[in-house]
Amino acid sequence: MRHRLARAGARLFPVALIVAVAVALVFLALPVIAIFTDVSPKELIDSLDDDTTVDALKLSLQTTLTALVIILVIGTPVAWALATRRFRGKQILETIIELPLVMPPAVAGIGLLAALGPKGILGPLFDSLDVQLVFQTAGVVVALTFVASPFYLRQAQAAFSTVDRSLLEASRTLGASEARTFGRVACPVAFPSLLSGAALAWGRALGEFGATLVFAGSFQGVTQTAPLAIYAQFGTNFPGALALAAVLVCFSIAILGGVKLLGRLQPT
């Protein structure tokens, strides 16, 4: 009896797998397809010719790329330090770094406001330096950096820890300093992984909504990024919102495609 059940289970399992994959595929792909089919391509392209939309796309590119540069410049050494060193409280540090991954973006925005806003912890300091972030493009960059950095940090740390130890040791025994080893050996070897981490962080930054709205606000050409413009247009200009959404989806597909390609380039 048991035997027969087990055999039936063995035969059913591949079928169950196919069903599960089909369900997942339809569920995940349908909304994406709907964005492109709900409105005609001509209408999509026409509604891109609108200054709210153009401003939003420009601002999104500008702010996400700025955030990405900050993430790369500061994040790469941080990831190296985490990958090569053991110290007390390392796990706590890693948890703090990863927290924005699971934090609701609106909470991130409130946190940023409470830390860097006019009434926040650093508010008086910023005030005395005449630095303003809230309602400024710089504030958008701060929000994007906060939310997107863990995507890069995690990937970069993993990339550095899989770099062949013998390569690093060879570099060291040949008299290279750690800085030189990092710059000339570790970074080039880990490069494809670092790049795909950067792409993921960029993708997350492009989609950022909640933290930006709460911390930086929404103003055309200053703080209204593409996701915020989509939300603002959703009520009154649905084709316009869809058109912007379509552009973002294309970006996301390109980014993910790039990551997959990089994955193939990676030495195993």
Next chain:
Amino acid sequence: MQCLGIVRQGRHPIRWLAAAACVVAAAGCASSSSGGSQPTLTISAAASLKDAFTTCAQSFQQAKLKFSFAGSDQLAAQIRQGASPNVFASANTKLPDQLAAEGKLSKPQVFAGNKLVIAVPQDSKITGLADLAKPGTSIVIGDASVPIGSYTREVLGRLPPAQEKAILANVKSEEPDVASIVGKLTQGAADAGFTYVSDVKGTKGQLKAVDLPANLQPNVAYGAGIVKGTPNTKESQAFIDDVISGSCSKVMQQNGFLPPPNA
């Protein structure tokens, strides 16, 4: 039952987590089924109605009430896209009228009024529109698509063009609903904003309201209707009636709303 299997198999910490998850899930099931004969109504309501409606729900007998609060334009767009809450309560009459004309809503009823004010932090020195036009004042308003934003533009449009321009030049953010305007003000991110007087009341002293000259005051009328094709229309109508003239109307007035204006 599946839960139990997992719990039995699991190792120590996981087992407790799984058990906790099961308890939560079971509690969720239990509470959602315990309504019995009482139906549940879903109400899509303007963000400015949040405090008042949440209070009203506690004493409403005919049904359990579930709310979705957001900018009225967002809620209307959701209904256009096929969402079907039982009742749509908007911060204007335009959106419910449009939905009714499209056949998606029963004939709307005006259920409350409100007053537009300049909301400022309690310790602010701003006393009127003239202060909003001064350079360096940071102002947040609603996006043009949401009722609070269009009322605000109505007021500004009645000002001398130079003053309107000066005030608009100080606008730092166009927020998607009134709740997020209030948030920016209570956080000290902005110096002033245009909100409803009821929103200022809802902050319990964190903000104060600066009145607008009476000749600039727009006619703020809230309209509600029953979404076509939804069940329990009797209870839905009972809720709207309760807001207009029942115990909820008193709650509304305690929260700073005005009686329905005669539109």
